[in-house]
Amino acid sequence: MELAKNYEAAAAAEKWYQHWMERGYFRSEPDERTPYTVVIPPPNVTGVLHMGHTLNETVQDILIRRARMKGYNACWVPGSDHASIATEARVVNMLREKNIEKSSLSREEFLRYAFEWKEKYGGIIYSQIRKLGCSCDWERVNFTMDDHYYRAVIKVFTDLYRKGLVYRGARMINWDPKAKTALSDEEVEYKDLEGKLYYVRYALEDGEGQLTGESITIATQRPETIMGDTAVCVNPDDERYKHLSGHFAIIPLVNRRVPLIFDDYVDPSFGTGALKVTPAHDINDYNLGLKYNLEVIDTLNEDGTLSDAAQVFVGMDRFLAREKTVAVLREQGLLVKEETYPTRLGYSQRNPDTVVEPRISTQWFVKMRELAQPALEAVTQGDVKIYPGDRFMATYKYWMENVKDWCISRQLWWGQRIPAWYDGDGNIYVAETETEALQQWAEANGKEEPSPADVGQLRQDDDVLDTWFSSWLWPMEVFRGITEPGNADIRYYYPTSVLVTGQDIIFFWVARMIMAGLEYEHQKPFHEVYFTGMVRDKLGRKMSKSLGNSPDLLQLIDQYGADAVRFGILISSPAGNDLLFDESSLEQGRFFCNKLWNAMKLVKLWEERQAEIPDENDNFALQWFEHRLREASRQLEELFRDFRLNEALKVIYSLIWDDFCSWYLEWIKPAQGASISAAAYERTVSFFEQLLQLLHPFMPFVTEELYHLLRERTEGDDLIVRQLPAVAEPDPQALEQGRLAQTVITALRDARNKNRLKPRDPITLHILTAQPAAYRELESILVRQVNAGALHYTDKAITGSLTLVVDADKFFIEADKPADTTAQREQLQKDLLYQQQFLAAVEKKLGNERFVQNASPAVVENERKKKSDAEARIKAITESLESGER
RNA sequence: GGGAGCUUAGCUCAGCUGGUUCAGAGCAUCUGUCUUACAAACAGAGGGUCACAGGUUCGAACCCUGUAGCUCCCACCA
Numbered sequence: 001m002e003l004a005k006n007y008e009a010a011a012a013a014e015k016w017y018q019h020w021m022e023r024g025y026f027r028s029e030p031d032e033r034t035p036y037t038v039v040i041p042p043p044n045v046t047g048v049l050h051m052g053h054t055l056n057e058t059v060q061d062i063l064i065r066r067a068r069m070k071g072y073n074a075c076w077v078p079g080s081d082h083a084s085i086a087t088e089a090r091v092v093n094m095l096r097e098k099n100i101e102k103s104s105l106s107r108e109e110f111l112r113y114a115f116e117w118k119e120k121y122g123g124i125i126y127s128q129i130r131k132l133g134c135s136c137d138w139e140r141v142n143f144t145m146d147d148h149y150y151r152a153v154i155k156v157f158t159d160l161y162r163k164g165l166v167y168r169g170a171r172m173i174n175w176d177p178k179a180k181t182a183l184s185d186e187e188v189e190y191k192d193l194e195g196k197l198y199y200v201r202y203a204l205e206d207g208e209g210q211l212t213g214e215s216i217t218i219a220t221q222r223p224e225t226i227m228g229d230t231a232v233c234v235n236p237d238d239e240r241y242k243h244l245s246g247h248f249a250i251i252p253l254v255n256r257r258v259p260l261i262f263d264d265y266v267d268p269s270f271g272t273g274a275l276k277v278t279p280a281h282d283i284n285d286y287n288l289g290l291k292y293n294l295e296v297i298d299t300l301n302e303d304g305t306l307s308d309a310a311q312v313f314v315g316m317d318r319f320l321a322r323e324k325t326v327a328v329l330r331e332q333g334l335l336v337k338e339e340t341y342p343t344r345l346g347y348s349q350r351n352p353d354t355v356v357e358p359r360i361s362t363q364w365f366v367k368m369r370e371l372a373q374p375a376l377e378a379v380t381q382g383d384v385k386i387y388p389g390d391r392f393m394a395t396y397k398y399w400m401e402n403v404k405d406w407c408i409s410r411q412l413w414w415g416q417r418i419p420a421w422y423d424g425d426g427n428i429y430v431a432e433t434e435t436e437a438l439q440q441w442a443e444a445n446g447k448e449e450p451s452p453a454d455v456g457q458l459r460q461d462d463d464v465l466d467t468w469f470s471s472w473l474w475p476m477e478v479f480r481g482i483t484e485p486g487n488a489d490i491r492y493y494y495p496t497s498v499l500v501t502g503q504d505i506i507f508f509w510v511a512r513m514i515m516a517g518l519e520y521e522h523q524k525p526f527h528e529v530y531f532t533g534m535v536r537d538k539l540g541r542k543m544s545k546s547l548g549n550s551p552d553l554l555q556l557i558d559q560y561g562a563d564a565v566r567f568g569i570l571i572s573s574p575a576g577n578d579l580l581f582d583e584s585s586l587e588q589g590r591f592f593c594n595k596l597w598n599a600m601k602l603v604k605l606w607e608e609r610q611a612e613i614p615d616e617n618d619n620f621a622l623q624w625f626e627h628r629l630r631e632a633s634r635q636l637e638e639l640f641r642d643f644r645l646n647e648a649l650k651v652i653y654s655l656i657w658d659d660f661c662s663w664y665l666e667w668i669k670p671a672q673g674a675s676i677s678a679a680a681y682e683r684t685v686s687f688f689e690q691l692l693q694l695l696h697p698f699m700p701f702v703t704e705e706l707y708h709l710l711r712e713r714t715e716g717d718d719l720i721v722r723q724l725p726a727v728a729e730p731d732p733q734a735l736e737q738g739r740l741a742q743t744v745i746t747a748l749r750d751a752r753n754k755n756r757l758k759p760r761d762p763i764t765l766h767i768l769t770a771q772p773a774a775y776r777e778l779e780s781i782l783v784r785q786v787n788a789g790a791l792h793y794t795d796k797a798i799t800g801s802l803t804l805v806v807d808a809d810k811f812f813i814e815a816d817k818p819a820d821t822t823a824q825r826e827q828l829q830k831d832l833l834y835q836q837q838f839l840a841a842v843e844k845k846l847g848n849e850r851f852v853q854n855a856s857p858a859v860v861e862n863e864r865k866k867k868s869d870a871e872a873r874i875k876a877i878t879e880s881l882e883s884g885e886r
Numbered sequence: 887g888g889g890a891g892c893u894u895a896g897c898u899c900a901g902c903u904g905g906u907u908c909a910g911a912g913c914a915u916c917u918g919u920c921u922u923a924c925a926a927a928c929a930g931a932g933g934g935u936c937a938c939a940g941g942u943u944c945g946a947a948c949c950c951u952g953u954a955g956c957u958c959c960c961a962c963c964a
Contacts, residue, residue: 006926190962197964220964233964270963282964344962394890395959402960503958534958571912574899577891578957582898584913591926602923638902647900650911665923672922746930753930759919787921807907841906850944851905859905869907 003604003709007597009561009590012705017130025068025720026135028075030492036067036074037496039475040129040136041509042081045143046090046121049128049553051535051543051581052502055573058566059532060500061134062645065697067497068135069724075493076135077478079142080125082118084415084467085179085350091117091414107413107462114414118145128553133562133700135720142478144470145416152482153416153470154432156520161420161430165367166408168420168428172286173407175359176348177304177318181411182363184466185404186508188346188356195343198223199272199336200329202232202249205257216241216249216260217336219271221343222281223329224322227254227310228299231277233288236262238273252334253325254311261292283358300357302411318357364409364418364463368515375514376400378524384514387530387643392506399507406512408466415464422459429458472512475499475525482520496526503531530643533578535569543581556586563699564589570698571653573646592653593702596692599661600706602669603684611675618680620777621667624738625687628659630730636694637727652695660691663742667781685710693722741778744806748786748813751804751824757815762789766798766812797883805831805880808872825881832877839870 020026028035038060043053060076068074091114092102102110122143129136142149160166174183200223201215216232232249234241241260248257258277265288266275279289280298289296299310306313306321313321329335346356378384379396386392409418421429421437427444431437437458442450450457476482481490495517501510510529517525536542543550556565567589573579632655639648668684670676688710692703696719707719748765757763765788767775772793775782783791797803798812802824805811845851846863 003923006924218964222964265963267963275964277964284962284964343964346962392890392959398889398960506959572898577899580898582913585898587926588913591924594926595924598924598927600923605923642902644900644902650900654911661924662928669922750930753918756918759921759929835907838906845905845945848944852944854944855905863905866907873907 003601007561007593007702007705009563009593009701010558013131013133013562013701016701016704017133019718020135020720021138023716023718025718026076026137027139028073028137030488031073033071033073035493035497036064036072037077037493038064038075038498038500039077039478039496040079041499041501041505042079042142042144042471042474043125044083044086045080045118045125046087047083047125049125049132050550051553051569052532054132054553054565055532055535055569055579056500056502057129057132057134058570059530059645061132061566061700062570062697063498063500064135065700065720066640066724068720069693069696069722071723074135075137075140077140077142078126078129078134078136078138079140079474079478080122080144081467081471082143082145082415084410084412084464085176085181087114087118088412088414089179089350110413131554131557131562132566135700140478142474144467144474148480148483149470149473149477150416151432152473152477153465154419155482156473156516157416157465157469158419158430158432160366165370166364166430167367168362168364170360170362171365171407172283172358172360173363174346174348175302175357175361176351176354177300177302177357178351178354179348179412180302182359182361182407182409183348183350183356184407184468187349189349189352190344190346192342192344195221195341195345196338197221197271197341198326198329198338200226200252200276201334201336202251202276204244204260205248205250207246207248209257211250212247214244216244216274217272218274218276220276221341222322223325224306224313224318225278225281225299226251226276226325227306227312228278228280228297229256229258229276230279230289230294230297231258231261231292233261233263233266233275233277234273235264235266235268237264238266238268240268240273252329252332259292261288263288263291280360281358286358286360296360298360300359304357363407364420364461364465366406366408366469368403368405371515371519372400372403372511374518375511378514378518384524384526385528387528392503392531396506396511400511406466408469409461409463410466411462412464415467416470418461418463418465420461422461423457434458434460468508468512471509472516473520475513475517476521490521494521495524498528498530499526500530500532502534504534506531528643533573535581536578537581551581551583556583560586560590561593561701563593563702567592567649567699570646571649589699592657593699595657595661596695596702596706599656599665600688600709602665603681603688603710606670606676606681606684609670609675610678610681613675613677617780618668618677620737620741620781621664622680622683623734624741625659625664627730627734628655628664628738629687629690630728631735632659633694633727634730649698652691652698656691656695660687663738666785671784689722690725692719693724696720737774737778740774740807741781744809744811745782745785747804747806748782748811751802751811751813752786754824754827755802755813755815755817757817759787761815761817762787764788764790764792764814766792766794766801766814767809768794768797768812769809771809797880799883803828803880803883805873805876807869808876810876810880828877828881832874832881835870835874835877839867839874842867842870 040060041056043049064074064076094117095102095113157166174185174188176183197219199217199219201217204212204214204216206212218232229251244260247260249260250257266273277285277288277294279286279294279296281300297309299307300318301307304318305315306318308314313324326335348354348356376397379386419430419432421434423441429437429440431440438450438454441458442454473482475494475496476490479489479493480487481494499510513525517523534542537549564586568586572585632651635651636648639651668680689707692707696703700720704719765786769775779791782788798814801812801814803810803812805828842863846867852860
């Protein structure tokens with residue numbers, strides 16, 4: 001067979017993904033095995049995968065593939081989220097490009113466009129997930145607007161309403177004037193900015209309605225809201241203002257007379273100590289308004305322009321109105337001063353350029369306290385385990401203990417429409433269907449059932465539900481747990497095994513899933529949560545469209561191959577920490593694929609060169625690698641258990657590159673033109689298979705490809721389903737022997753290098769050791785690896801040679817070239833000094849009675865061993881130095 | 887304002903229960919090599935006062951306290 005010079009990623013990926021699909025390896029059905037279940041954090045249906053997703057999906061696929069290879073019934077449920085605000089915004093933009101305004105469409109027409117859009121772009125995200133090699137069960141795709149899912153959301157809303165956990169109320173909410181919708185507190189992102197603080201003078205009137213000639217100066221960042229002022233507030237202990245009790249202030253521009261109120265909410269040291277109170281447009285002012293029964297004047301329209309109530313600048317955008325207001329105030333001499341001021345502004349997470357407005361409106365809320373309590377306990381009591389560590393425990397706890405009610409209505413069309421109907425008197429009927437709502441209405445009006453004429457009596461709420469109100473049901477409803485309670489799937493797959501997600505959505509999603517799971521399934525939704533870090537660019541900045549630092553995943557896959565992308569993103573991703581993404585790590589992944597490819601080529605070369613010859617020369621290498629493999633497998637078990645996946649990958653990388661390729665293959669490589677023993681060949685192929693197996697979850701394509709190239713496979717013998725063997729105990733003796741061989745070889749090569757002996761220059765090697773047996777079985781390896789013409793054992797120093805000491809053994813290198821021993825002697829001196837200091841430290845410790853008494857026997861024993869080892873080495877080095885002097 | 891975390895080689899980070907064969911990895915750098923799988927490679931090397939100052943301990947990168955710098959989360963004083 002002719003093998004290509006390099007590994008070709010694209011063709012292999014295409015071929016094997018199709019093969020796996022055809023064989024149905026991703027498919028999962030309940031059976032007698034233990035399930036291992038993962039539900040994907042559903043990405044936005046019309047989105048594309050970014051690097052954060054790439055990391056998440058890769059991690060999930062690694063866990064799923066390894067579980068599959070360990071005999072679990074692995075089930076990974078894919079799907080996507082309707083992302084109401086983001087998707088609706090994109091559809092609105094798309095329509096605008098076609099010169100269609102959303103306002104000119106009916107709800108039904110708009111939704112038709114939206115579904116068209118979803119059909120057109122909704123598949124992109126799935127094809128990208130496939131490109132990455134993810135082994136999802138594609139027969140289980142769920143979308144949060146699927147019919148059953150829609151019904152589940154409605155059912156839960158209705159149920160919570162019945163339980164009194166959902167209610168409608170007027171509240172100060174965060175308003176996105178671009179999307180024209182309410183946002184939950186969590187959807188607001190604050191940015192630090194340089195703001196401006198304007199000092200404005202309000203004239204004062206006494207209780208008789210007479211201007212006093214005095215004035216009071218307030219400080220504000222938002223002068224355009226002064227038209228909504230309904231009070232001025234000062235601290236009751238503020239001496240400057242005490243005499244003004246009972247006075248009124250005159251609001252400029254609108255000449256409104258408002259009371260002066262006294263409340264210790266006001267900080268006398270800030271600004272002028274006087275606060276303008278605008279209950280409609282500030283949460284704190286709103287609370288003051290409630291306390292003092294102030295009028296609420298809403299001076300803004302829903303699109304962020306000034307409303308009729310503002311009286312001036314009506315219809316003008318809020319920011320332009322701010323400039324105009326300032327100009328007028330300045331003209332009228334009411335602007336005392338303006339200063340720059342560091343502030344924070346809230347932006348809409350869904351429209352990042354849009355400043356959020358606090359606004360009063362009637363919305364639907366979920367009462368959180370009762371739901372939060374059990375969800376808090378589930379985590380604090382360890383029922384749900386969070387990785388890494390307890391780092392998020394404190395924040396989770398704090399949030400859950402201080403949780404506020406959740407605003408779930410959104411003024412959009414794309415989403416589950418709130419199942420609440422209103423009659424002409426404003427009474428509310430919540431039901432899963434309009435028919436049921438009408439029935440309720442009929443009963444409330446003393447009828448047994450509604451007559452056909454009554455249809456049209458009720459009007460459904462126009463709003464839809466927050467997307468998170470659907471995604472919090474995800475681990476249940478993907479198995480129809482809400483709409484078909486107790487079905488076979490939900491019983492088998494729930495609770496899921498692990499949730500892999502970003503730490504940024506711990507409150508949006510993770511906490512709420514736990515609440516919903518406990519409420520509706522009476523069980524946690526997952527056993528473990530693994531938080532990945534944020535993917536940043538190599539300068540540590542967030543990936544964002546505006547910075548242009550977010551790479552195109554498909555392009556990266558084209559360039560490096562999916563395996564290399566998976567490798568690159570994972571290798572630089574320490575558990576739970578942010579990772580700085582750098583394409584050089586992808587390159588490292590591509591090189592790794594190539595290394596594997598070349599190793600395979602080498603082994604294949606030997607396939608034709610097998611002979612039934614004794615393999616005693618290879619025993620050493622075979623023994624050593626067997627145990628090295630066991631050792632690494634054990635490590636991997638632990639690392640996987642703790643979700644330290646990047647370390648696991650490093651272990652495998654080094655096992656393959658260093659131990660297998662650089663040492664093992666060189667050790668068993670037959671001499672030029674010679675044959676390899678059939679037994680050693682067989683073991684080598686078997687080792688290779690085991691390595692590919694360990695690596696497979698991380699780099700599925702290249703490993704499957706090589707697995708099939710290594711030898712002929714029968715139908716169904718695919719790496720993806722090959723079961724991992726039980727891990728056996730490694731023999732420390734064998735590992736130690738390997739370490740010794742490597743140390744000796746490296747030291748000898750170093751000595752050659754330092755003495756400018758070319759790799760081709762032959763040498764004669766003499767070994768002075770008390771245990772020649774230890775070297776007998778690696779003689780042939782040694783000779784080949786350091787290019788020695790001959791190897792002898794000796795009982796005395798060889799004069800005129802290079803000397804080096806490894807452990808207690810001495811090595812002498814004889815070469816044609818005269819040896820320059822100066823460097824060698826310096827090295828020996830340096831080693832000697834280190835060993836002496838080391839010994840002194842050990843002796844001091846052992847001489848310390850309190851150490852010997854307090855430390856554990858194993859530690860003391862280890863110190864004794866260190867002592868004797870160091871002594872032996874010092875003796876050997878000293879002897880070498882002395883013999884060199886003679 | 888409150889809380890959490892971080893600070894180890896030029897860069898990115900490991901270092902889990904304190905014990906000098908434990909100060910490590912990858913990348914980068916330097917030297918040598920086209921050695922019969924791989925120059926996308928091979929063989930080697932150099933490089934660190936473990937942020938700073940104290941303390942606990944027989945013993946500290948690791949535990950405690952304080953200081954400085956950075957990051958994130960929460961709260962939102964106009």
